[in-house]
Amino acid sequence: MATEANGAEEGGLVFHPMDQFIVSPLFGDGAVNMFTITNVTLWMAITVLAVIGLLVVGTSRRAIVPSRAQSIAELAYGFIYKMVEDVTGKEGVKYFPYIMTLFMFIVLANFLGLIPMAFTTTSHIAVTAVLAMAVFLTVTVLGFVINGASFLSLFWVSSAPLALRPVLAIIEIISYFVRPVSHSIRLAGNMMAGHAVIKVFAGFAAIAAISPLSILAITAMYGLEVLVSFIQAYVFTILTCVYLKDALHPHH
Template identity: 80%
Template sequence: MDQFKPVSLFGDGTIHWYTVTNVTLWMAITVLAIVLLLVVGSRGRAMVPSKGQSIAELMYGFVYKMVEDVAGKDAIRYFPYIMTLFSFIVFANILGLLPLSFTTTSHIAVTGVLALLVFSFVTILGFVKNGSKFLALFWISSAPLAVRPLLAVIELISYFVRPVSHSIRLAGNMMAGHAVIKVFAGFAAIAAISPVSILAITAMYGLEILVAFIQAYVFTILTCVYLKDALHPVH
């Protein structure tokens, strides 16, 4: 599991919240890659788009359609935030597959902050937009009156568990895939089974590329679902 260990880039002392580590380095590289693609790569806005502009337009259209279909047309005003989330996660996942890189989204400290930001955003938005009516999200009016209080407690607990499941799902999947590849790589040194090990690594690497996109999609679509609950709090 050494591949997931934060390491200070300057010295070997204790890591503090302000220490520049391999985690912060690769988060900065992720942001730079996003800027290069979405800002620099598409600034020409040519009628015949370049490869970079085509990828940027595909990402834009994909996320825009997701927000519109899942959260509704009134959620489009929050599209920039959701687009930023998707871009950061998918780029961090893909860059983490490069040799000698670091997968920042394998750390719960990173995914946890992203999930808490989403949770805080939709909760505040829900109360700002709906006031006390936002609490209707926890009150199941279609259920028998006797069990509604119990269901309300269950719904309240599940609501506050959202950031936990939201963050662990992403971090767990990214960590698990990389750990499996590392295990197969360990067997590659054994001559008798090295061909099988190399084939397994290749297959897992292809699967991890797919998982990188799927996990970014899952995190983003759940954010859209939570946004829909905030804008239309009807259970």
């Protein structure tokens, strides 16, 4: 029975769309430990180098007629700066460097993951959870440093009827502590789902009868993933701005 099952598997269409998300050691085949250099480590390092290359090296000449790299960097700078200013107000502009770095890291990690044979680091909850927790802790500490105990007024909806305020306070507290969970899962889930679907369509490309349709579907999904890669970086960043606004102006 085992032989027949193996034969059926070899004769059929077998592909594993989730294999692309396996974390493996970069050197050797041993177990992955805390300090093991993995494919995730490699592509995160490449992402950091890409951010430095675009924002530092690409803008080093500061030409009046900008190069392509300088144009992209300036567009990204203006886009994020306006977002921070519009959402958080003038008080939030001082935190622009952190938010800009966060956006550039996520968007470039997403785009690099679209390169064939690359690894999408933002598809792993371990990566996005660290980014989300960094935002959560930064915003929370900042809220108490700036506002003191009055930061707790964020959970007290003073505009609601008095009888409902305790209930709403519990809901607000739960909602606040769920933020890093939703913040991280949203990004990782969307990136993982899109790449898995592309892999599934790529598996069907081996069948001659439906190969043209499969290639067409891959092309459409790839174009959609390019858009999703930017949108998810934008959503992560604008939610960070919203949370920062709550820390700067906690009063309802």
